[in-house]
Amino acid sequence: MPTAVYVLGLSVFALGTSEFMLSGILQPLARDMGVSIPQAGLLVSAFAIGMVVGAPTLAAATLRLPRRTTLIALLTVFGLGQVAGALAPSYGVLFASRVVSALACAGFWAVGAAVAVSLVPVTARARAMAVMVGGLSIANIAGVPAGALLGEHAGWRAAFWGVALLSAIGLVGVVALVPRTAVPTGEDRPQLKRELTIYRDAQVWLALIATALNGAAVFALFSYLSPLLTDTAGLSESWVPWVLALFGVGALIGTYVGGRVADSHLFGTMFFGISTSTVVLALLALTAHSPVAAVALALVLGVSSFATAPALNARMFNVATAAPTLAGATTTAAFNLGNTLGPWLGGLAISAHWGYPSVAWTGAVLAALAVVTTGLAFGLHRSRSRTRVVASHTPTTAVSGTPAEALAGQATRASDGERG
Structure with missing residues (x-):
């Protein structure tokens, strides 16, 4: 690296x-x-x-x-x-x-x-x-x-x-x-109008929604983890910094593991990480009164939620190859949209007097929606891959397109070649 x-x-x-x-x-x-x-x-x-x-x-x-x-x-x-x-x-x-x-x-x-x-x-x-x-x-x-x-x-x-x-x-x-880096000139010079065309692609929107939902699921709980630990699990306030640090350790482990496996199993990493977060959040809602369970599940949630982050980032760059800068910007906005939406929804659950375990249920629902969104993205990806395979095996009597177009097509196939 x-x-x-x-x-x-x-x-x-x-x-x-x-x-x-x-x-x-x-x-x-x-x-x-x-x-x-x-x-x-x-x-x-x-x-x-x-x-x-x-x-x-x-x-x-x-x-x-x-x-x-x-x-x-x-x-x-x-x-x-x-x-x-x-x-x-x-x-x-x-x-x-x-x-x-x-x-x-x-x-x-x-x-x-x-x-x-x-x-x-x-x-x-x-x-x-x-x-x-x-x-x-x-x-x-x-x-x-x-x-x-x-x-x-x-x-x-x-x-x-x-x-x-x-x-x-x-x-x-x-x-x-x-x-x-040299500033591109001529036709290679970045053009906002051209980069904005990425938002016509359904895959970009599915990647954005999955990223926002994953972030919202985690921060719906994380924002209120302190009162959940003290008021529901019965831990003293002195435990809170240690549990937050433990979540951070889990996040670091998840980021390392996710970065190692996501390049070869992008969708698999996303499915496994987000599905695991869904289960962990539901379990935390059910066992929130147990201090041992609350602490252990906070660690696991840090691992599962951050294991998906490298994959979610890479996925956006793969589906928005024509606009790398806007791809990074879109991912950043999506993560922070989730970081804003999750605490707001968690706060609504608390205001409804459903108790602090309700924020874990809120996160579980958001994570489940992220799994569904990832499934839709995977289905569309497989459909497009089959279409490209059929097109590449169609016999032709003449060379179609310019060499530049052929190279562009090869680059697109390479950048979108995620495995499940």
Whole structure:
């Protein structure tokens, strides 16, 4: 795996730490800013919504810019956003800094994912994406607890300074190790109108929906895992950080395993991972009053849910080969759409007085819908594959199409050659 891919993963670690660390510093932040906990929680929503909006918008806006230059600019803006957050004199300034940081984060992820897959062969796309997703996993294991620790002993602003430092380290790595890429010219020059044509393909929409549903299923539970552990399973609050870290360990294991097997068994990885998450969430809903079961299932859910992430990312790039930048942006937006939808639906279940186990049931239903969506995608994939096989065996008396068209057809068949 090229060193540049690991540099991008390191940068994603900084981005992911910033995205998730507020869960550990929400209370001191709210007290210092003189706002309620729900108001402070809006900073999390602002980041997620900024990711959803920013990924496709910035991908389109920077389409014709050199990717390395774009990565440097976005990581610089993100780092400055962390500095602004650390120095924020008011809640309004902090809110604005979160939105700006989210936009830069979304753009970096979209462009960075396109760069990562461009540096490896088609058969190693899932492994490249596993490195980037691994940055998020490590952010959950180390970054979020470290942010909480800094917030407890040095104030919540110290957590923002810490992420700013990580961003600077990532920026140095991008400048030094990510290769320059020539800006395409002529017919090869990226065109937004041409890239937007990917959204005419049903497979792109099925990949987007499956990604969003998988994310929503996990975060419907994860967002309320703390009260479920304490109020339902009966664990003390001191156990919560350890269980969250255990989930992160499971996520790292899942990302590694998924990245290893997804390139050769893409649909199989998706089916197994999402189906396992469905079963685990249902079991957690049924056994939520057992501390042992709750802790063990949290670990398994981390493994199963993140094992699908490299496959879901690679799948989007495979079905959107004509628009690699928008493919990365679409995946980013889909993940964060799920991260927004899941907690909202889980909150509705709690507000309906169905108890904290209801968030696990909510996640199980969303995961089951993701399995159905993946099944539809697999059926369409098999149908198209059979059509191509029949067409390739049709005898002809003359060569049809230009050599360029023939090469394009070969590239499309290679990039869409997932196995079950």
